[in-house]
Amino acid sequence: QVQLVESGGGLVQPGGSLRLSCAASGFTFSAYAMSWYRQAPGKERELVARISSVYSTKYADSVKGRFTISRDNAKNTVYLQMNSLKPEDTAVYYCNTRVVSGDYWGQGTQVTVSS
Numbered sequence: 001q002v003q004l005v006e007s008g009g010g011l012v013q014p015g016g017s018l019r020l021s022c023a024a025s026g027f028t029f030s031a032y033a034m035s036w037y038r039q040a041p042g043k044e045r046e047l048v049a050r051i052s053s054v055y056s057t058k059y060a061d062s063v064k065g066r067f068t069i070s071r072d073n074a075k076n077t078v079y080l081q082m083n084s085l086k087p088e089d090t091a092v093y094y095c096n097t098r099v100v101s102g103d104y105w106g107q108g109t110q111v112t113v114s115s
Contacts, residue, residue, distance in 0.1 A: 001026035001027070001101075002024075002025075002026040002027050002097070002099060002101065002104045003024070003025045003026050003104075004022055004023070004024050004095045004096070004097065004104055004105065004106035005022065005023045005095075005106055005107065006020060006021065006022050006093065006094065006095050006106040006107065006108060006109040007020070007021050007022075007023075007109060008020040008021050008109060009093060009109030009110045009111045010110075010111070010112070011112045011113075011114065012085055012111075012112070012113055013085075013113070013114070013115050014085060014086060014087060014113055014114075014115055015084060015085065016085050016113070017081070017082060017083045017084075017085065018082045018085065018111060019079055019080070019081050019082070020036070020079065020080040020082065020093055020109060020111075021077055021078075021079055022034070022036075022077060022078045022079075022080075022095030022106055023075075023076065023077050024076045024077065024078065024095075024097065025076060027097070027099045029073060029076040030053060030073040031053055032053060032097050032098070032099055033050055033051065033052045033053060033097065033098070034050070034051055034069075034071060034078040034095065034096070034097050035047060035048075035049065035050040035051075035095070035096040035097070036048045036049045036050075036069060036078075036080045036093060036094070036095060036096070037093070037094045037096055038089075038091035038092065038093045038094065038111075039091055039092050039094070039108075040088075040090060040091040040092075043091075045094070046060060047060060048060050048063055048067065048080070048093070049063065049067055049068075049069035049080060050069065051069045051070065051071050051078065055071070057069055062088075063082075063089075066082065066083050066084045066085075067080060067081065067082050067083070068080070068081040068083075069081075078095065080093070082111070085111075085113045086113060087113050087114060088113075089111060089113050090111060090112050090113050090114070091111060092108040092109065092110050092111075093108065093109050093110075093111055094106055094108045
């Protein structure tokens with residue numbers, strides 16, 4: 001029932017920008033926090049950004065000032081605007097939400113930052 005579908009990943013040069021989208025369905029989107037995680041090769045999955053049901057946000061120190069999480073409840077979509085991208089941002093990015101029935105993840109979208 002709960003479904004999260006990421007899009008917007010790709011290959012960008014250092015200093016470039018991407019906007020990731022996560023389309024959600026199967027739950028009352030506006031009532032739950034949404035998060036972006038990422039996992040780079042050889043590293044554990046880490047929380048990148050989170051936005052609450054009341055639009056409060058938090059970010060990993062490594063992306064603070066460069067990334068912005070937002071949500072559009074009318075579209076059941078959460079976004080991650082990524083600016084000033086660095087090679088160390090290269091990872092698979094996952095959308096996540098924790099609802100009553102459990103923790104749900106999207107399929108992931110690859111972001112590669114390279115020249």
